[in-house]
Amino acid sequence: MNMLLSISWRNIWRHPARSGVLLGAIIAGLWAGIMVSALTNGWVQQRFDNLIQDELTHVQIHHPDFLTEREPWLFIENADEILAFLENDERILSYTPRLLSDAMIQSPLTASGVQIRGVDTESEKQTTTFHENLIEGAYLDAGFRNPILLGAQLAEKLNVEIGHRVVMSFQNLDNDITSGAFNVTGIFQTASSPYDERHVFVRSEDLNELIANQTIYHEIAIMLFDESMSDSLTMDLNHRFDGIAAESWYELSPELRYITDMGGSMTFYIMVIIMLALAFGILNTMLMAIFERMRELGMLMAVGMSKLRVFLMIMLESVILTLTGAIAGLIIAHLNVNYLGKTGLDLSGVGGESMAEFGYDAIVYPVAVSNDYVTTIVIVIITAVLASVYPAIKALRLNPADVVRD
Amino acid sequence: MSIYLKLAWRNIWRNKRRTLITVSSIMFAVVFALFLESIERGAHDLMVENMTRFHTGFIRVQDFRYEDEPSLDNAFRYAHSFSEAIRVNDDQIDFSIPRIETFMLAAGAEQTRGAMVLGTDLEGEHKLNNLKDRLTEGRFFESGDGTAVMGEGLAGRLDLAVGDTVILLGQGRFGMTAAGMFEVAGLIKHPMRDMNNQLVYISLPDAQWLLSAENHITSLLVTPTHVSYTDAVAEEIRSGLDNDELRILTWPEMMPELLEALKFDRAGSRVMMGILYVVIGFGIFGTILTMTMERLREFGILLSVGMHRLKLALVVFIETIIISFLGVISGTVLGFFVVLYFYFNPIVLGEEMENMLQEWGMEAIMPAALAPDIFLWQGLVILIMTTVICFYPTIKIFTLNILDSART
Numbered sequence: 001m002n003m004l005l006s007i008s009w010r011n012i013w014r015h016p017a018r019s020g021v022l023l024g025a026i027i028a029g030l031w032a033g034i035m036v037s038a039l040t041n042g043w044v045q046q047r048f049d050n051l052i053q054d055e056l057t058h059v060q061i062h063h064p065d066f067l068t069e070r071e072p073w074l075f076i077e078n079a080d081e082i083l084a085f086l087e088n089d090e091r092i093l094s095y096t097p098r099l100l101s102d103a104m105i106q107s108p109l110t111a112s113g114v115q116i117r118g119v120d121t122e123s124e125k126q127t128t129t130f131h132e133n134l135i136e137g138a139y140l141d142a143g144f145r146n147p148i149l150l151g152a153q154l155a156e157k158l159n160v161e162i163g164h165r166v167v168m169s170f171q172n173l174d175n176d177i178t179s180g181a182f183n184v185t186g187i188f189q190t191a192s193s194p195y196d197e198r199h200v201f202v203r204s205e206d207l208n209e210l211i212a213n214q215t216i217y218h219e220i221a222i223m224l225f226d227e228s229m230s231d232s233l234t235m236d237l238n239h240r241f242d243g244i245a246a247e248s249w250y251e252l253s254p255e256l257r258y259i260t261d262m263g264g265s266m267t268f269y270i271m272v273i274i275m276l277a278l279a280f281g282i283l284n285t286m287l288m289a290i291f292e293r294m295r296e297l298g299m300l301m302a303v304g305m306s307k308l309r310v311f312l313m314i315m316l317e318s319v320i321l322t323l324t325g326a327i328a329g330l331i332i333a334h335l336n337v338n339y340l341g342k343t344g345l346d347l348s349g350v351g352g353e354s355m356a357e358f359g360y361d362a363i364v365y366p367v368a369v370s371n372d373y374v375t376t377i378v379i380v381i382i383t384a385v386l387a388s389v390y391p392a393i394k395a396l397r398l399n400p401a402d403v404v405r406d
Numbered sequence: 407m408s409i410y411l412k413l414a415w416r417n418i419w420r421n422k423r424r425t426l427i428t429v430s431s432i433m434f435a436v437v438f439a440l441f442l443e444s445i446e447r448g449a450h451d452l453m454v455e456n457m458t459r460f461h462t463g464f465i466r467v468q469d470f471r472y473e474d475e476p477s478l479d480n481a482f483r484y485a486h487s488f489s490e491a492i493r494v495n496d497d498q499i500d501f502s503i504p505r506i507e508t509f510m511l512a513a514g515a516e517q518t519r520g521a522m523v524l525g526t527d528l529e530g531e532h533k534l535n536n537l538k539d540r541l542t543e544g545r546f547f548e549s550g551d552g553t554a555v556m557g558e559g560l561a562g563r564l565d566l567a568v569g570d571t572v573i574l575l576g577q578g579r580f581g582m583t584a585a586g587m588f589e590v591a592g593l594i595k596h597p598m599r600d601m602n603n604q605l606v607y608i609s610l611p612d613a614q615w616l617l618s619a620e621n622h623i624t625s626l627l628v629t630p631t632h633v634s635y636t637d638a639v640a641e642e643i644r645s646g647l648d649n650d651e652l653r654i655l656t657w658p659e660m661m662p663e664l665l666e667a668l669k670f671d672r673a674g675s676r677v678m679m680g681i682l683y684v685v686i687g688f689g690i691f692g693t694i695l696t697m698t699m700e701r702l703r704e705f706g707i708l709l710s711v712g713m714h715r716l717k718l719a720l721v722v723f724i725e726t727i728i729i730s731f732l733g734v735i736s737g738t739v740l741g742f743f744v745v746l747y748f749y750f751n752p753i754v755l756g757e758e759m760e761n762m763l764q765e766w767g768m769e770a771i772m773p774a775a776l777a778p779d780i781f782l783w784q785g786l787v788i789l790i791m792t793t794v795i796c797f798y799p800t801i802k803i804f805t806l807n808i809l810d811s812a813r814t
Contacts, residue, residue: 281689
């Protein structure tokens with residue numbers, strides 16, 4: 001065995017160019033596999049963050065019927081207790097309570113249906129990044145009376161500008177229609193124009209005054225330190241408090257789940273294709289390398305080396321090459337991912353630039369998960385070793401007399 | 407010249423196994439590149455088609471003022487002759503749907519809610535977005551029978567069931583008061599919670615009567631027979647209409663965010679494509695390099711018996727070019743069948759996706775696109791890549807040391 005090992009080792013270095021090509025193919029494959037998964041992770045993650053941080057957050061609490069009925073009296077009754085619990089929970093990064101209502105918004109020109117989001121300016125700013133969508137004017141905490149933020153699309157539809165006044169009519173707790181006048185102080189624009197057309201933002205205290213004579217909240221939005229804890233938190237909350245429903249982001253937004261899952265399936269198929277391409281690349285190179293060595297192998301057999309040993313020698317060579325390539329590829333890919341993880345991969349060169357105006361960066365930061373490393377390494381090693389089995393078997397069938405004569 | 411060709415041709419078939427391996431490495435490179443691009447394009451086309459049908463429709467004809475002020479005052483006159491007029495050349499137009507869209511208050515016995523009222527042609531809507539399949543209770547209205555179909559969410563909030571009466575209240579054309587009582591004929595479940603809580607469908611004649619908008623509609627949705635005809639059809643309608651107060655909008659104008667999202671995805675797939683090129687490039691380079699080394703002895707002997715380096719390089723270059731062409735052509739043929747298979751037998755996404763997408767009226771599949779330009783471009787890219795790689799043996803011949811190579 002020792003002898004075989006040293007023969008294999010020498011064989012590898014006797015043909016540096018050939019070994020180099022094999023190494024190159026394996027390194028490229030490993031690098032490609034890790035890059036593809038890291039890029040897609042980064043991609044999906046970034047979209048996810050964009051959508052989550054804007055408004056949705058990781059976990060939301062409502063009255064169990066609020067999301068379907070949307071009635072003002074379906075508020076969270078034990079909000080104080082829940083807020084106190086959230087304050088002391090270590091999993092929670094930040095949280096914000098909201099007051100929601102459906103309304104008819106009117107300008108001198110026309111009327112439209114909207115959802116009012118009454119937010120607590122201070123905690124909302126800490127929890128979500130929505131205030132970054134403001135493209136004109138000032139946020140709700142600028143000190144105006146009854147301020148309201150409109151989406152660009154809606155402002156255009158209503159034909160109002162900053163400083164104008166709009167009137168909103170909605171139901172109060174007693175089921176009567178009540179109205180209030182609000183001053184437009186800011187215009188926002190998100191990535192989705194239908195959203196901009198249907199949502200307005202006011203201060204929860206202003207809206208509260210018109211809807212109820214006590215402080216009420218319909219929604220508590222929670223950001224966690226780690227997304228994976230959303231399930232355990234919703235379970236705890238639902239268990240501990242009656243009369244509420246805590247839901248995680250994927251229950252609240254099936255669309256987001258669609259994007260995340262679709263991204264996952266897409267990567268899977270891209271990975272499969274790239275891995276197949278890699279396998280064929282390695283197989284072809286291995287085949288070529290073995291056929292080139294037929295004469296040499298025939299000679300070895302002619303001088304008395306057993307077929308089993310020839311087979312073992314070839315397999316040993318491929319294992320050594322594959323492992324070396326895998327380690328080198330892993331280091332290169334890891335450095336590459338780390339580097340790009342800091343600087344980001346700018347997509348504007350390949351047509352991503354137009355996203356910038358919607359607040360998405362055209363830069364993707366790859367994120368490699370240890371799972372991806374493991375999967376890729378396993379696939380590459382298996383492919384490379386399997387790819388060398390066929391040529392090695394082929395070598396066993398050689399007739400030394402024929403080969404040496406070539 | 408012909409002697410070089412002949413030499414190259416013979417060299418190729420002298421070692422069939424070697425040629426076969428090289429051709430197959432190029433062939434598989436082409437197949438993988440084709441497959442990746444076709445899958446990616448197919449998924450995007452399907453997404454555009456689904457989103458367009460679900461949200462805005464492909465082409466919309468409306469008054470030029472309506473976009474800025476979506477009020478009934480900016481409806482336009484629509485008669486049957488109008489529909490005929492835009493169908494001058496109807497090979498590319500599938501069907502069109504006249505719609506009146508407005509925001510009103512809907513009231514039950516005690517509750518009142520804002521509602522989005524859609525006066526429309528039921529058959530057309532069904533063809534566009536499978537509306538009839540969303541019915542959960544009751545039946546759909548007949549044209550002009552004074553009944554309404556509403557979202558389950560809205561009905562629940564107004565405490566209305568099939569057979570009850572809903573009151574619609576709002577503003578008609580030019581400030582006319584619009585108020586009407588409609589029997590709830592059926593309920594639908596709209597997959598978007600917002601829409602489910604807001605939608606009321608009535609027939610177009612009912613809506614025109616209710617809103618004092620006889621013979622008027624707010625928009626006409628035109629559906630081409632294929633997404634790719636959108637621009638051509640829009641242009642045709644534009645030139646066919648003599649009414650310059652009408653605007654023709656296409657889906658990229660109506661849903662710019664979808665177009666942007668697609669561009670973003672495209673940019674990402676191009677990076678993936680680049681990574682695939684690196685992998686297949688290495689595969690091809692590996693075989694060509696090994697082939698070159700295998701033949702160094704042969705080259706050395708040829709050179710030492712007096713063959714010009716230039717002539718030898720030419721022969722080898724012709725050989726590799728022929729091999730490249732063989733690889734690309736066979737790859738395109740094989741790739742065509744692979745893509746064809748996945749075009750007719752799309753990849754089915756998991757059960758979880760299926761459950762989710764069913765509600766949206768979409769299929770959880772990922773079909774391959776069958777587009778000639780994909781074949782042309784991918785074939786060309788791989789051919790160029792292979793040609794560049796094929797310079798390696800040529801360069802090697804020019805720098806070969808005869809004595810060293812004869813000794814190996």
